[in-house]
Amino acid sequence: MNIIPNDAEPTEGSATHRAYLELREMIVTGQLKPGEKLKIDVLRKLLDTGASPIREALSLLTSDNLVERIDQRGFRAAEVSAENFEEILMLRSTLEDLALRESIANATDAWEECVVLAHHRMQRASDTGPKSFEPLHKAFHMALLANAKSPILLKFCSQLYDLNIRYRFLAGNTLNYKKRDVSEEHAGVLEAVVARDPDLASKRLLHHYRLTGEFLAGLIGKGFSK
């Protein structure tokens, strides 16, 4: 990530790629609501581009479980539910546990430095808005796992991260989240990673997720109203 992150989407990349990033952002942040119909024509005008890039971007977002595609009936933003949230939490716990252990097993100094750096950048941005904090938060979590030589696993984790963070946005602003002792929890995980203690690191990471899960479950309540 660089300085002046947002609004930095001029003409780089293909129209499809830009549409992909924008739509993804809109869905994750809740700007496009769960279950909402995603009409090609509306989005086309909204993003000022053609129908093809939109369709293709939406097709790609289906991979990420952020968009549902119903043949001959268009696209819609993925639904949310308490069950879905639970499932994401469960899968994240399982898969990140796996990835983190593998990552630590392959530990190198270079990787360790990347993690420390990612943590520092996230810390530095902890007082700024979610717009700059969130990407760094994700970067930190992914950096923890990045040393696992398992591309598919990492892809799954990345997807689940996005699905999870979406619930944070849907549950309201993310300020409350940061009010919690998240900072300490992160530091704890980092410490265990630097100590190359897989059990402790995993324990702390999963604890972090469990707390976040309970926290969000509380905000969410039992049901979602569209």
Added chain:
Amino acid sequence: MNIIPNDAEPTEGSATHRAYLELREMIVTGQLKPGEKLKIDVLRKLLDTGASPIREALSLLTSDNLVERIDQRGFRAAEVSAENFEEILMLRSTLEDLALRESIANATDAWEECVVLAHHRMQRASDTGPKSFEPLHKAFHMALLANAKSPILLKFCSQLYDLNIRYRFLAGNTLNYKKRDVSEEHAGVLEAVVARDPDLASKRLLHHYRLTGEFLAGLIGKGFSK
């Protein structure tokens, strides 16, 4: 496939959906080779359809990790490697273990009947060609897991199944596979599931995968030549 193939793809569904199924089949069976460039124009003529459905189908196949998309540089069939194979095997073991246990935990008579039925259908087709056997084989394996109330997990398992079976096709014909005691292994899993013994069922299922893995690793050798 060949001239006048299954012909069982009339006009049902959208052109995109048909293209998706055909391309997927071609990649899984190795008709489109790993790493091969997938030129829109070639496929367009091959499947006798427009460029849009092809592009969209390829975009959807990226979800399944069967196609790689490089922005502004087109699509290609996913690469294969010994590491990739190992990873798939490892993830499958982990995730199917999870799913199978959850599935058994939620066991109902109706589900049990579906599993028995799927097994029977697969058995009945065990002497026929892979063309009819393979879908039933997949159906059986997915039926085992289907009772887990975890759509995302099941989707992952389904994807990993396809990725795995691709290696079987790439390693040569699937006849050798069936020569093994696969039939007995399947029966063993079924038995344990009917007995609702999660530990035994999982143990047998993972054993089945481990054997298949070793078997394929032997065929594959260390490297893949394009």
Added chain:
DNA sequence: TAGCGGAAAAATATCGATTTTCTTTCTGTT
């Protein structure tokens, strides 16, 4: 002869218009 632009060719990506499919509304009947 290796390396370096720089056209020409090829392929991708995108657009605008058309066709097909779904959805809603309207109408006549029971």
Added chain:
DNA sequence: AACAGAAAGAAAATCGATATTTTTCCGCTA
């Protein structure tokens, strides 16, 4: 008043053509 069926409207899907980008190939220079 309720409902089936038809017709109009809306939206998705697809096509054909064009614009953009990447790749290839060739001649030039050092």
